Amino acid sequence: MATTQQRQLPCDGDDICMLCRNKPADEDKLICNTCVTPWHLSCLSARPETLASAYQWECPDCAPAAGDVSAPTVGVPLLSGVSDTSTDLISSIRAIEADESLTVQEKARKRQELMTRGCRSPDLDDAKLKKNRKKNDVLGLFDESLNCSFCMQLLERPVTTPCGHNFCLKCFQKWVGQGKRTCVKCRRTIPDKMASQPRINSALVVAIRMAKVSNLTDQPGPLKVYHFMHNQDRPDKAFTTERAKKTGKANACSGKIFVTVPPDHFGPILAENDPIRKQGVSVGESWEDRMECRQWGTHLPHVAGIAGQADYGAQSVALSGGYEDDEDHGEWFLYTGSGGRDLSGNKRTNKLQSFDQEFKNMNESLRVSCKKGYPVRVVRSHKEKRSSYAPETGVRYDGVYRIEKCWRKVGIQGMKVCRYLFVRCDNEPAPWTSDEHGDCPRPLPSIPELKAAKDVTERKESPHWDYDEEDGCWKWKKPPPSSRKKQVATGSPGEIKKMRAAIRQAKRMTAKDKLLKEFSCLICRNVMTLPLTTPCAHNFCKPCLENVFVGQTFVKERTRQGGRTLRARKNIMKCPSCSNDISDFLQNPQVNRDVMNVIETLKNKSEEEASKMMRKMRREN
Template sequence: MAQLPCDSDGVCMLCKQKPSPSQTLSCRTCATPWHLSCLPSAPLSLSDSHWDCPDCSDTSNHYPVAPTADLVSAVHAIQADTSLTDQEKAKKRQELLAGSSDSSKDKAKTKDIFDGSLNCSICMQLPERPVTTPCGHNLCLRCFEKWVGQGKRTCANCRAQIPAKMASQPRINSQLAMAIRLAKAAKSGEGSSGPPKVYHFVRNQDRPDTAFTTERAKKTGKANACSGKIFVTVPPDHFGPIPSENDPIRNRGVLVGDTWEDRMECRQWGAHLPHVAGIAGQSGYGSQSVALSGGYEDDEDHGEWFLYTGSGGRDLSGNKRTNKLQSFDQKFENMNEALRVSCRKGYPVRVVRSHKEKRSSYAPESGVRYDGVYRIEKCWRKNGTQGCKVCRYLFVRCDNEPAPWTSDEIGDRPRPLPKIDELKGAVDITERKGDPSWDFDVSVVLALLLLIG
């Protein structure tokens, strides 16, 4: 005969009646309530506090022993220990149950990453710079571009239709890239020793201060908003990453992959101070940061390197329709000269990408994201798509932290410069002559490679 307890509503699962409290008995091990009348062998008295239910009793196992028998035995051992108080027994039972549950879940999560369900549908490996189709299948960015380049507009796995917008401009699934990176670190045992590593994801929802509008604001929202409190202590002309010692609130600094709702919040954490301009810097000192926000048609973004167009050359006296056109040549002055100074000196330049960058596969889905430190290797002037000369800059990533779109466990390594075809017709070419002020930390890269290998 089946033996069933009462459910969460207090109704007996055997006779379908709700017994009174005087007809209910709770197990001392699992605290599950049972209907006294439906028990095959009732205790001698209701005051018996050492009663075990049929599921926890050693004498009632009429079926093969389940894997949880060891857990029940451990609970019995805790209950039989007379040196422990009731509170200590309850704490040990909780630790025993919670520990077994958490470890099994962690192992399952790590195993799920490598079971093949997330592999690229074309190369059948873990996707590098993963792109996820609407049907839920994953591909490497390179495999996806090759597949679409062959004129195929269906999923390589299930043949579902790929939207035209995604085929022309795929977006990297940064969350999947982060999950693969975490699984690789857990598999290699990186997290078993040393201090816990902080991974690159933050939503600044518990900010004490936000951007605000005054009574003089003529537009609603943040169009005429004033900046909120700057949370970091670095000066405005600070080059390079923002370390933890300059973050008195979170004590972690600004990490690669940190995301904010808009440019106002990005300013508050010091990654890029101007909330409208794309370049932060001084013509006689250098540039501290740039923002990629879809400003020019001939900009190219390849993740680890990109071609950036300087500022100026537009007549801003008109309206939004007319001031998008180049009306005169750009020159190396003001912000453009600041970028050229950073090119000559090899200064580190912080780079943030905005979701408004519609022509890049490396832009975030929403908000503004900090993507690490880059270095300007070359700059020049050339004729733009609208006929006027524009200042152009070659940015190359040089950061010891992995980029948000990769599943690598280490950051950048020295690489040859890409071939730029437009340099053939360029003028005013500037290249750095000496050693850069910011270079690859080879010792960190070697240490990480030894740890992973």
């Protein structure tokens, strides 16, 4: 194993040397001319001899070893068309750095293009970025502070490491897939659970999406008169009778149904069906459990994963990790049907499959929706631990999907299972993406298991729910299936004045004020100071999180009666927002500096705008 003197490590994100653990003074730091990484001069084995060579100095990662002209640069693929030597790659980087016509941001993007085989997203077009930044100063701020260190783009499906650095989910998964277990920015170790199950930072997702649309002024649409069913005889929350009280809510009675859609309603739940809030069920809305989800009509069964009728179609499904064969890719997923397990007696939690699944009952309802092209509402549960797209707690509505194909195949447990390909087709953006618009039609993914599949069903007729090119949205191209349930509807008196007042109040808030609200601590509910992001992707102020565990030790000493000392036990410290143990994270919590810089800049700009407004009002008076 290499000794400390033989290893070459730079300074971390806090400018602390990763060898001696001291913070070097500015005059004792050396900056690499290629990767712009700070190094502690005293801990370097080979130091520059002159001041001129110090300006052109390259760190051990960027400089090839002596006599080795073919050593690649730190695990980064070389550009096709460039000579396969690290010296050629570094000379190309030097040429970019020497170009005085480029800004720092443009140099960084060109370096990244060079190291990623010239791959370039359409969103990275320089002219487009400049135009967007000029038009939207908030997006320009985010583009400077919240860029992924791999692809140099604005974060997409951001994940935050325990060391406080932010990356795109796909970039992070690619890095981990190469066997890397250290942060690319500070080289701290990434925990195994974080590497295998990265969680999307939903606060950053919402903030980036709001920044993208902050230059748009949403004009309220025409106010509608809403109709709803009266069900005031039910309680506001689910409850359990004294006779059937057990742990959890397995025998709970449903509370009040707050929306007016019938049980067999297809598609999104719109504002006209929400007499209480007058907004409908929005994508990303979360509930504590399946019983509360039922109260908003999104997925009615509180145990079953499929809601539907064999001769009519399926209205909704729940992804809760019930079958090993499930695969979740966010915008599309492979879903396994129900059945195939022996649930006789009291085997409600039997995970073993003992017979083949068939296209009957709930499975047939999904196949009907596939043939007709009906939209299917999808909720994800925190019980799906293998998916990066599942919520950390509770149940979340993720929009409508369409079933494009269904088939049968031999599953992991050796029995045949019914399989369904769901593809997202919603007008609202997904909870894990910062896009300001919903889905566009996308090509179907390649499914290798279809080669050995049987009973394959594909839609032959035009779908009922499809994308309209003229309107640029998903809509019913054919009339939706009519409800087979009776509805008693009455006209509400309408609260038009209250709605208009709420709209006026919302319009008074600037985009920066709205963004600051999204950076709220989950404990004090105020804008975060020294923001921390836990491995389970929850955001807190550093003082608030530390106060929750004040007085607790990381190790619990134990003694047995009689005086014999037992082995010390690790003290479990659960996240205030979920049940994950964050004791390892709390031993050395790192501030998310990118988020902190964004918050400080937003505060300063918001205060400047407020002071300008006050001066303007004084002049007018």
